[in-house]
Amino acid sequence: SGTLEGANAQRGLWSSRLAFILAATGSAVGLGNIWKFPYVTGENGGGAFVLVYLLCIAIIGIPIMMAEVMIGRRGGHSPVNSIRLIARQDGLNPAWKLVGAVGVLAGFLILSFYSVIGGWAISYVGTTASGQLTGQTADAVGEIFSGLLSNPGTLLLWHTLFMAMVMLVVARGVRSGLERAVSILMPALFVLLLVVVGYSMTTGHFGQAAAFLFQPDFSKLTTSGVLVALGHAFFTLSLGMAVMMAYGSYLPKKISIAKTSITVSVIDTGVALLAGLAIFPIVFANGLEPGAGPGLIFQTLPLAFGQMPMGSLFGTLFFVLLIFAAWTSGISLLEPIVEWLEEQKGLNRSISTLGAGIVCWALGIASILSLNLWADVAPLSFIPKLEGKTIFDLLDFFTANILLPLGGLLVAVMAGWIMSRPAMEKELALSPGLFNLWFVTVRFITPVAVGIVFIYNLI
Numbered sequence: 001s002g003t004l005e006g007a008n009a010q011r012g013l014w015s016s017r018l019a020f021i022l023a024a025t026g027s028a029v030g031l032g033n034i035w036k037f038p039y040v041t042g043e044n045g046g047g048a049f050v051l052v053y054l055l056c057i058a059i060i061g062i063p064i065m066m067a068e069v070m071i072g073r074r075g076g077h078s079p080v081n082s083i084r085l086i087a088r089q090d091g092l093n094p095a096w097k098l099v100g101a102v103g104v105l106a107g108f109l110i111l112s113f114y115s116v117i118g119g120w121a122i123s124y125v126g127t128t129a130s131g132q133l134t135g136q137t138a139d140a141v142g143e144i145f146s147g148l149l150s151n152p153g154t155l156l157l158w159h160t161l162f163m164a165m166v167m168l169v170v171a172r173g174v175r176s177g178l179e180r181a182v183s184i185l186m187p188a189l190f191v192l193l194l195v196v197v198g199y200s201m202t203t204g205h206f207g208q209a210a211a212f213l214f215q216p217d218f219s220k221l222t223t224s225g226v227l228v229a230l231g232h233a234f235f236t237l238s239l240g241m242a243v244m245m246a247y248g249s250y251l252p253k254k255i256s257i258a259k260t261s262i263t264v265s266v267i268d269t270g271v272a273l274l275a276g277l278a279i280f281p282i283v284f285a286n287g288l289e290p291g292a293g294p295g296l297i298f299q300t301l302p303l304a305f306g307q308m309p310m311g312s313l314f315g316t317l318f319f320v321l322l323i324f325a326a327w328t329s330g331i332s333l334l335e336p337i338v339e340w341l342e343e344q345k346g347l348n349r350s351i352s353t354l355g356a357g358i359v360c361w362a363l364g365i366a367s368i369l370s371l372n373l374w375a376d377v378a379p380l381s382f383i384p385k386l387e388g389k390t391i392f393d394l395l396d397f398f399t400a401n402i403l404l405p406l407g408g409l410l411v412a413v414m415a416g417w418i419m420s421r422p423a424m425e426k427e428l429a430l431s432p433g434l435f436n437l438w439f440v441t442v443r444f445i446t447p448v449a450v451g452i453v454f455i456y457n458l459i
């Protein structure tokens, strides 16, 4: 499959709009929604941060997703080859295929720590199923979590299992079963989140949580909070690393790119907000710290599962579904690297997967050690903004807040300033008014917004 022809022969189109939505939703909905959204919201003071995040989804995320899907569908190949083809047709510099390279690097770095957190979720299946959470106090639940973090061997075991699950699917190249499973398991995850929200309503702190999430207090919003909100919008929608471009190449021509992009974004945002509504009442009811950091869901959800009727069952199911959501996202993180190795280096799929997976796994060990033995190692502390950040924090910061917005910026500039406008009009097939709205957004609003946030955070 190293040649365009070879790639062409292998490509089937998604059978329907639904199939694309399932794959894209599988990539988008993951740890970003349930693990990351609540804790970054807590760390950044709530409402105002959520508002900026929602604005970023609406005016940056959705237009960029449309641009990525459009480029992918028009090119009809892997991101790098799609851009190469479009470059030839529209007379642009083939160096634009760098967008694909940004994606490969970002996917690699993100997956290394994403897999470690996926490992936490795996570990919590056992914790919940064993019934040891029943009736526990916040302190006891906190101790279970710090016990996990303090044990590099256990973390490594679950990280290894998660990476192996991802590699298995990518190596075999068969994803259709998983995509169909998305249509059952994602709604199930949604329902279980609703169950936790239902429990959270009984804590007497639901109103406080809703106010925390939806009443903006701009005095709590910092410039770095705005950067985190922007970065998280990219991270949660799987944007800025050409994943949606790759998936878009399989989308049949007759399907509306705008409608599908909006659908995926709304589902993703819905899951994140629901996770927030599930978790913050538990935070306030137990006097926990909203800014507790990456452990937030593992210190709150177990309390709910320990107290609600049939909590062990619901909790076990919940973490199984969370693993599944993380799995489908992890696959979409490894896929671009493997595709790139196949195309650019001429390696076969198994070797590419094994090589990329093992290097990624090894890098994950640095994130594991950041949680215990290297907890005080903050290699870039001489930069004020990065002071005290562990290797794990730095990987998260550099990918979500720098690399992905940068990838998105490149996509916006390519669509807004470089590509043939008639070709884009044809691909998007929007009314002239809506097309212009999108075009003005990617041409001006996205680059200016990303530019301003970057510049403010540099000075």
Ligand code: PFF
Pocket (backbone or CB within 6 Å): 027, 028, 029, 030, 031, 032, 033, 107, 110, 234, 235, 236, 237, 238, 239, 241, 243, 329, 330, 332, 333
């Ligand atoms: N969107 C995923 C999540 O929210 O968990 C994470 C992710 C997947 C980011 C794939 C980027 C990506 F390309």
Ligand code: NA
Pocket (backbone or CB within 6 Å): 027, 028, 029, 030, 032, 033, 235, 236, 237, 238, 268
């Ligand atoms: Na997401």
